[in-house]
Amino acid sequence: GAVVSQHPSRVICKSGTSVKIECRSLDFQATTMFWYRQFPKQSLMLMATSNEGSKATYEQGVEKDKFLINHASLTLSTLTVTSAHPEDSSFYICTVRTSGVTEAFFGQGTRLTVV
Amino acid sequence: GQNIDQPTEMTATEGAIVQINCTYQTSGFNGLFWYQQHAGEAPTFLSYNVLDGLEEKGRFSSFLSRSKGYSYLLLKELQMKDSASYLCAVMDSNYQLIWGAGTKLIIKP
Numbered sequence: 001g002a003v004v005s006q007h008p009s010r011v012i013c014k015s016g017t018s019v020k021i022e023c024r025s026l027d028f029q030a031t032t033m034f035w036y037r038q039f040p041k042q043s044l045m046l047m048a049t050s051n052e053g054s055k056a057t058y059e060q061g062v063e064k065d066k067f068l069i070n071h072a073s074l075t076l077s078t079l080t081v082t083s084a085h086p087e088d089s090s091f092y093i094c095t096v097r098t099s100g101v102t103e104a105f106f107g108q109g110t111r112l113t114v115v
Numbered sequence: 116g117q118n119i120d121q122p123t124e125m126t127a128t129e130g131a132i133v134q135i136n137c138t139y140q141t142s143g144f145n146g147l148f149w150y151q152q153h154a155g156e157a158p159t160f161l162s163y164n165v166l167d168g169l170e171e172k173g174r175f176s177s178f179l180s181r182s183k184g185y186s187y188l189l190l191k192e193l194q195m196k197d198s199a200s201y202l203c204a205v206m207d208s209n210y211q212l213i214w215g216a217g218t219k220l221i222i223k224p
Contacts (some may be wrong), residue, residue, distance in 0.1 A: 006157075034212070043119075043202070043216040044158075093157050095212075104148070104212060109157040 003027055004096050013084055013114055014082025019044040021079045021110045023094030030096040034104070035069060038091045050077055084114040117141045119139050121203050126221045127193055127209040135142035135188045135218045143208020149177050149188045152217065158202055161188070190220075198222045 003026040013019050023033060032051055036044040048064075050056035050071035058064045068080040081088055094107040118140045120221060127133040127218055139147070146165040150158035163169055164179035188201055196208040200217040 041216075041219075044212075045214075046211065049211075055184040092154075103160050105159040105165060106159070109155075111155070 001002065004030075004094065004105045006094050006110060008110060009108055010111045011113070014086055015114055016083055018080055018082045019084055019112060021081075021092055021094075021112075023077045023079070023096070023107050024029045025075050025096050025098070025105070028096075028098045029074040030077070030098060031070055031074065034095040035077075035079050036073075036093045036095060038093060038109075042095065047079075047099045056114070063102070084112070086114045089114045090111065117205075117207065117213050118207060119203055119213055121201075121215040121218045123216070124219045124221065126220075126223060129193055129195060129222055129224050131193050132189065132191050133193060133220065135190075135203075135220065137186045137188070137203030137215060139184050139186070139203070139205045139213070139215075141205045141207045141213055144181060145206040145208065145210055147177075147179055148184050148202075148204040149186075149213070150204065152200045152202055154199075155212070161201075165212070172211075193222050195222050 005024045034049050035047045038044050046059050047062045048056040048058045048069050049066045050069050052071050052074045056069035071077040095104045097104050120138045149161040151161050152158040162177035169178045175190045180187045200219050202217045203215040204212045
């Protein structure tokens with residue numbers, strides 16, 4: 001099956017610094033990538049949708065200047081959490097969809113802890 | 116608004132059968148998904164239903180009734196490794212996935 005590689009799996013950073021999370025599709029073209037965050041015992045919350053070569057579409061309430069998304073190629077999308085604060089601590093997951101396939105493929109997720 | 120409802124937690128016994136229900140109200144419908152998520156891990160795909168009826172895949176089956184906005188995931192011959200959260204998600208008319216909060220399934224020996 002399709003493989004989506006997301007890293008790092010865990011990261012601890014200091015408040016005020018930036019963290020970059022990568023999401024790669026290893027054996028198919030990721031026409032659309034979705035970034036979610038998940039707080040403990042809560043559902044996945046969509047942050048933004050990105051299509052290759054175009055600007056990401058952010059969900060209401062998500063600061064685009066804080067959560068920078070780049071989808072420069074059909075195999076790579078990055079999420080950069082800028083000037084991280086403790087309240088940004090969460091589980092971030094990328095999801096990939098490709099043309100002609102209904103299923104969404106998940107990356108392994110990134111546990112971000114801001115101290 | 117869009118809404119996905121599923122029970123917060125369920126408990127079942129090893130070897131038994133459990134049914135996890137999901138009801139939804141969304142703007143449009145392009146299929147319903149069930150995912151399994153172990154603690155600290157990303158969800159993994161279990162099933163996809165877009166037409167009414169039952170889809171069987173090994174020990175897991177998923178049922179859909181579009182007229183009722185209702186689905187269930189049926190797990191048979193429960194094993195301890197089935198202890199996880201089970202997420203119901205609906206793809207709306209914009210092909211966005213709307214997620215339920217998940218049902219935590221606890222399996223007891």
